Amino acid sequence: MPVVPVTYPDRVNDATVLRWFLAVAEIGAFGRAARALSISRQRLSAAIRDLEADVGERVFVTDDAGTRLTPTGESLLAHARAVVADEDRRRAEPARESRRALRIGFVSGVTVTKWTRIWAERFPDTDLTTEVIEQPDQLAALRDGRVDMCFVREPAGREGLHVVPLYAEVAVVVVPKDHPVAAYDEIALADLDGESLQDAGDDVAVTLEMVAAGVGPVVIPHSLARLHSRRDLVFRPVTDAPSTQVFLAWPVDDDQDDTDLRQEFLGIVRGRSAHSSRAAAERTATSPTHSARGPHRAGGGRTTARPTPRRKRAR
Numbered sequence: 636m637p638v639v640p641v642t643y644p645d646r647v648n649d650a651t652v653l654r655w656f657l658a659v660a661e662i663g664a665f666g667r668a669a670r671a672l673s674i675s676r677q678r679l680s681a682a683i684r685d686l687e688a689d690v691g692e693r694v695f696v697t698d699d700a701g702t703r704l705t706p707t708g709e710s711l712l713a714h715a716r717a718v719v720a721d722e723d724r725r726r727a728e729p730a731r732e733s734r735r736a737l738r739i740g741f742v743s744g745v746t747v748t749k750w751t752r753i754w755a756e757r758f759p760d761t762d763l764t765t766e767v768i769e770q771p772d773q774l775a776a777l778r779d780g781r782v783d784m785c786f787v788r789e790p791a792g793r794e795g796l797h798v799v800p801l802y803a804e805v806a807v808v809v810v811p812k813d814h815p816v817a818a819y820d821e822i823a824l825a826d827l828d829g830e831s832l833q834d835a836g837d838d839v840a841v842t843l844e845m846v847a848a849g850v851g852p853v854v855i856p857h858s859l860a861r862l863h864s865r866r867d868l869v870f871r872p873v874t875d876a877p878s879t880q881v882f883l884a885w886p887v888d889d890d891q892d893d894t895d896l897r898q899e900f901l902g903i904v905r906g907r908s909a910h911s912s913r914a915a916a917e918r919t920a921t922s923p924t925h926s927a928r929g930p931h932r933a934g935g936g937r938t939t940a941r942p943t944p945r946r947k948r949a950r
Contacts, residue, residue, distance in 0.1 A: 650722035653715040675840045677863045736762040737896045740782035744858030784885040798884045804856035806876035812869045821872040
């Protein structure tokens with residue numbers, strides 16, 4: 636029978652994630668692959684889970700013999716190698732003066748794949764590169780010119796930056812799965828009275844290791860809890876804890892010639908269609924302060940008010 640080629644959705648074209656997938660496939664262990672890639676095992680595991688969700692099936696199975704590819708994973712190998720090879724060739728091409736580029740940074744927990752895919756469709760001749768920026772370095776990366784724009788979380792000291800609010804992240808508490816909080820769908824801060832709450836710190840993976848060891852719960856944004864999810868921990872929304880705001884920021888200084896590129900990317904993030912003209916509001920939406928109407932989600936909708944705090948038992 637002829638072999639029918641597998642067609643993957645566009646989101647299964649992230650060269651970084653596919654490079655990580657290949658590392659696990661070649662090394663045969665998540666822990667060793669994470670060390671070889673210089674990332675945390677939790678981050679690698681989360682990326683592979685997202686990849687499996689996009690593919691629709693498991694790509695690895697782990698047992699006493701180690702980690703090996705499933706038939707679906709074997710089918711994905713050729714696609715992954717082709718995407719990574721194409722990315723490597725693109726990076727190896729000599730820089731061309733006429734070719735413009737935009738460098739986007741983002742803090743952990745922010746997913747940029749949708750926006751980078753739309754950019755590639757609309758501006759195939761303009762490179763867009765992405766880079767994970769540690770939260771303590773988010774503003775320095777902009778001011779030092781490491782990136783042109785950055786998705787930042789609750790930035791302090793915004794002087795000299797355009798800062799556009801995008802969306803709010805729900806706060807969750809992370810606890811061991813046998814903790815009493817795990818019995819509820821959501822809780823209020825009062826339910827944590829008497830707990831030795833930890834500060835999230837700069838390394839969430841280390842903090843969650845301490846949670847698992849019984850040192851105490853931690854309240855963090857939902858996206859970080861999901862990114863670093865573990866089998867021995869659970870997280871629950873805290874209905875009356877302050878949300879965390881995510882912004883898109885870039886320097887004010889602009890003698891540079893990539894201002895139009897930044898505005899085009901901002902338009903993509905805000906959901907502007909390919910054929911719409913840039914609204915005057917977007918051309919001038921570069922105030923370093925918050926919008927008077929409050930933060931908007933990336934899709935254009937305004938964040939909704941929080942419900943009255945209530946504690947709900949899990950079913």
